[in-house]
Amino acid sequence: MTQPDNFGFTEEAALLKDSARKLLAEKFTADVLHGMVAGDPTPERGPALHWDEALWAQMQELGWGLLAVPEAQGGVGMPLVAVAGLCEELGRAAFPCPLLPTLSASYLLGAAGAGGEAPLEAIAEGATASLAVSDANGSWDLAQTPVECIDGKLNGTACFVQDIGKVSHLLVCARNGDTTGLYWLAVDAPGVDVQADAIVDLSRDQGRVVFAGVEAMQVCADASAAFARAMPAIWTLYAADMVGAGEWQLQTTVDYANQRQQFDRPLGFFQAVKHQLVDVMVDIDRAKSLVYSAACAWDTEPEEAARYAHMAQSAASDMAASASSRSVQCHGGIGFTWECFVHLFFKRQKHSQMLWGDGPWHRARLASIVMG
Amino acid sequence: MSADQQKDTPEQAEFRAHAQAWLAENTPEPPTVRLPQSPLEIMTTDQLSYLQAWQKSAYDAGLVGCDYPVEVGGGGRQNCQRIANEEMRRARTPFMPNVIGLGMAAPTVFYHAQEELKQRLLPKLFSGEDIWCQGFSEPGAGSDLASVQTFAERKGDKWVINGHKVWTSLAHFAEWMILLLRTDKSVKHDGLSYFVVPIKSALGKGVTVRPLIKITGETGFNEVIFEDLEVDDSYRLDELGKGWQVAMTTLAHERGAGELVTPSSGGMKSESTHNTSAMALIDLARRTARNGATAAEDPLVRDQIMQQLIREQGLAENNRRGRVTELLDHPMRLALQNKLLMSEIMQDSAGIAMDIEGAAASLYLGDGSAPDGGQWPMAYMNSFGFTIAAGTSEVQRNILGERVLGMAKSK
Numbered sequence: 001m002t003q004p005d006n007f008g009f010t011e012e013a014a015l016l017k018d019s020a021r022k023l024l025a026e027k028f029t030a031d032v033l034h035g036m037v038a039g040d041p042t043p044e045r046g047p048a049l050h051w052d053e054a055l056w057a058q059m060q061e062l063g064w065g066l067l068a069v070p071e072a073q074g075g076v077g078m079p080l081v082a083v084a085g086l087c088e089e090l091g092r093a094a095f096p097c098p099l100l101p102t103l104s105a106s107y108l109l110g111a112a113g114a115g116g117e118a119p120l121e122a123i124a125e126g127a128t129a130s131l132a133v134s135d136a137n138g139s140w141d142l143a144q145t146p147v148e149c150i151d152g153k154l155n156g157t158a159c160f161v162q163d164i165g166k167v168s169h170l171l172v173c174a175r176n177g178d179t180t181g182l183y184w185l186a187v188d189a190p191g192v193d194v195q196a197d198a199i200v201d202l203s204r205d206q207g208r209v210v211f212a213g214v215e216a217m218q219v220c221a222d223a224s225a226a227f228a229r230a231m232p233a234i235w236t237l238y239a240a241d242m243v244g245a246g247e248w249q250l251q252t253t254v255d256y257a258n259q260r261q262q263f264d265r266p267l268g269f270f271q272a273v274k275h276q277l278v279d280v281m282v283d284i285d286r287a288k289s290l291v292y293s294a295a296c297a298w299d300t301e302p303e304e305a306a307r308y309a310h311m312a313q314s315a316a317s318d319m320a321a322s323a324s325s326r327s328v329q330c331h332g333g334i335g336f337t338w339e340c341f342v343h344l345f346f347k348r349q350k351h352s353q354m355l356w357g358d359g360p361w362h363r364a365r366l367a368s369i370v371m372g
Numbered sequence: 373m374s375a376d377q378q379k380d381t382p383e384q385a386e387f388r389a390h391a392q393a394w395l396a397e398n399t400p401e402p403p404t405v406r407l408p409q410s411p412l413e414i415m416t417t418d419q420l421s422y423l424q425a426w427q428k429s430a431y432d433a434g435l436v437g438c439d440y441p442v443e444v445g446g447g448g449r450q451n452c453q454r455i456a457n458e459e460m461r462r463a464r465t466p467f468m469p470n471v472i473g474l475g476m477a478a479p480t481v482f483y484h485a486q487e488e489l490k491q492r493l494l495p496k497l498f499s500g501e502d503i504w505c506q507g508f509s510e511p512g513a514g515s516d517l518a519s520v521q522t523f524a525e526r527k528g529d530k531w532v533i534n535g536h537k538v539w540t541s542l543a544h545f546a547e548w549m550i551l552l553l554r555t556d557k558s559v560k561h562d563g564l565s566y567f568v569v570p571i572k573s574a575l576g577k578g579v580t581v582r583p584l585i586k587i588t589g590e591t592g593f594n595e596v597i598f599e600d601l602e603v604d605d606s607y608r609l610d611e612l613g614k615g616w617q618v619a620m621t622t623l624a625h626e627r628g629a630g631e632l633v634t635p636s637s638g639g640m641k642s643e644s645t646h647n648t649s650a651m652a653l654i655d656l657a658r659r660t661a662r663n664g665a666t667a668a669e670d671p672l673v674r675d676q677i678m679q680q681l682i683r684e685q686g687l688a689e690n691n692r693r694g695r696v697t698e699l700l701d702h703p704m705r706l707a708l709q710n711k712l713l714m715s716e717i718m719q720d721s722a723g724i725a726m727d728i729e730g731a732a733a734s735l736y737l738g739d740g741s742a743p744d745g746g747q748w749p750m751a752y753m754n755s756f757g758f759t760i761a762a763g764t765s766e767v768q769r770n771i772l773g774e775r776v777l778g779m780a781k782s783k
């Protein structure tokens with residue numbers, strides 16, 4: 001093993017994580033989130049875009065958006081382990097912003113080599129971006145990329161594009177003859193039609209993007225190597241977000257269990273409640289430790305990164321399911337109401353849980369690595 | 373150079389080099405007797421003497437008790453036991469037989485005994501010459517440990533002990549017992565006192581040890597009956613009525629949350645010992661046929677094995693994260709999970725192995741065609757020893773909920 005004992009988690013990383021936690025705890029509590037995103041409960045509410053652009057701008061000033069941009073392109077070039085720490089805090093607040101997609105794009109661009117430099121410089125200067133890589137089934141397999149590049153122009157429809165209403169740019173996977181390349185363009189480029197999705201999660205937005213003969217800058221002609229390198233980082237970030245959200249769910253539910261009295265005792269006295277919440281804690285801790293090891297593997301032994309990222313995503317995704325169900329159940333009737341904040345996290349977790357492959361999917365991939 | 377090594381202080385680096393060099397020369401040959409799956413099931417003197425010889429030589433080489441002071445027979449080092457354990461694990465040495473002595477009795481004696489008693493007891497404990505056992509549980513007091521009834525009555529500077537302990541691992545070999553008993557019947561916790569008692573020398577003279585047979589058919593634990601056993605007051609640890617506090621030191625170490633690291637087993641792999649890791653499951657699945665293919669090709673089996681692999685890796689990464697203070701919200705949160713997770717992972721692995729074996733899981737040790745010599749069904753049964761002993765999984769969940777999450781105490 002060549003990994004450092006402390007995951008490479010430096011004082012600087014601890015500072016970043018800490019300050020994010022404080023900032024969000026002060027400015028973005030769950031009631032602020034609820035007030036912002038939960039205005040329209042009707043099931044037919046349609047697509048919505050709610051976020052605090054001013055607070056996000058403040059975070060951009062702190063340099064969060066360019067953490068994954070290498071120094072040579074004007075960024076900070078933080079190790080993934082530090083970035084994962086930050087994403088955990090974002091998840092803890094379920095903060096609606098385009099950080100995860102922008103970081104995802106940064107890792108993919110960084111892995112793409114020389115062609116990725118110009119877009120990375122744009123991100124360093126404040127551009128935000130999302131990945132347009134999935135088809136209507138949610139597959140991001142390069143062989144099934146839903147967009148095609150013909151005579152240098154993009155055509156097709158990419159689905160499940162994250163936070164599409166918040167980003168300025170897109171990083172697209174498009175077939176180009178025998179290979180699949182990466183393309184960079186502004187969301188408002190001519191020929192791009194964004195159709196927002198009506199989604200369950202209130203803390204994010206999502207959409208499909210229709211490309212009709214769109215000009216785009218080619219980042220690389222063959223994205224396979226860049227994809228293989230970047231996906232473990234992307235999985236790790238979303239897993240970190242789930243871990244943070246899980247911590248909120250646990251803490252909130254424990255607080256409730258300590259305060260709500262039934263049968264003349266606080267709920268937490270009863271083992272049917274206590275043991276469930278302990279199991280959620282155990283699930284969170286496993287996922288969290290695996291997230292840090294996955295990030296550390298990506299930073300220090302890239303050839304092992306996929307193996308560890310599959311473990312982290314599988315653990316985080318399963319934990320998200322258990323933390324969600326237990327948080328609603330242990331709140332009882334109140335937990336089933338729109339007013340109670342737990343549904344916000346319940347929905348964000350469901351979204352994250354399935355976005356980049358669920359537990360069984362990651363275990364199937366892990367099994368092919370480990371068992372052939 | 374491994375990452376463990378990069379972080380060593382010069383003193384630790386020197387110690388690690390010593391351990392590596394010594395282990396390269398001195399890791400014992402596999403035994404000719406069948407070894408049990410853990411120290412808790414040592415049944416025969418043949419098994420014991422092989423393991424005792426190993427503990428003695430490791431102690432002489434400075435790999436046991438290294439973080440205890442020299443005056444009590446330790447190595448006088450700082451944070452070196454962890455290194456010795458890492459290197460022993462790497463070298464796949466056998467486990468140490470004096471598991472209760474090293475894990476529970478040593479730290480308790482060290483923190484609570486008079487200096488003279490420490491110096492007398494600890495060297496032979498570390499070397500494995502004296503095997504120790506733990507007399508806590510009674511027929512009427514298991515999870516509710518503070519309700520033990522074994523009673524000591526004062527007679528001058530002696531105590532006269534009467535009572536009944538049960539499930540006492542290794543009592544059949546033990547020279548010494550750590551003993552929690554009652555010295556005052558009028559109060560619960562504050563009526564307890566804690567003693568170390570020489571039991572072997574008292575066999576037939578106030579102490580009776582009777583073997584109990586486990587569900588595996590093995591022996592390894594016992595019931596111990598005290599009838600008017602006289603012991604000297606100098607064998608009392610800490611103050612009268614402070615037995616519960618002393619027991620907390622024992623339990624913290626028993627559950628892996630104590631400060632003094634226990635010299636651990638090496639995890640030797642040979643035909644006579646058994647490991648239940650996910651890698652062993654993969655190996656088994658590759659050798660087992662199902663529906664015209666190997667079990668290793670069955671998607672459900674693959675998923676189950678990967679779940680186990682992820683749990684094992686998660687536990688290893690928990691232990692690693694447990695040493696990074698910036699990544700911990702509560703100092704005991706991870707340490708207190710260790711025993712619960714380890715025992716449940718082992719149980720589930722063995723259960724999955726039996727599912728993989730299918731009908732062949734019915735074959736036990738005495739059957740020549742039993743896969744892996746019948747070790748999996750035995751491991752499955754033995755695993756309940758770990759989810760019950762040292763605080764059941766339910767009790768561990770109570771402790772985690774109460775001490776870490778701050779929920780109200782269950783009775």
Ligand SMILES: Cc1cc2nc3c(=O)[nH]c(=O)nc-3n(C[C@H](O)[C@H](O)[C@H](O)COP(=O)(O)OP(=O)(O)OC[C@H]3O[C@@H](n4cnc5c(N)ncnc54)[C@H](O)[C@@H]3O)c2cc1C
Nearest residue numbers: 506507508509514515539540541757760761762764766783
């Ligand atoms: C292999 C093995 C080795 C052992 N070695 C030793 C030894 O060397 N020395 C020694 O002193 N003891 C030893 N023990 C005893 C062990 O510590 C006890 O068995 C254990 O503490 C449980 O107590 P009990 O058996 O009385 O079960 P009980 O306490 O009667 O429990 C029975 C069931 O009820 C559950 N339960 C009990 N109380 C609660 C509660 N408050 N909340 C929820 N569930 C509860 C338990 O989890 C368990 O499932 C050993 C046991 C085993 C299996």
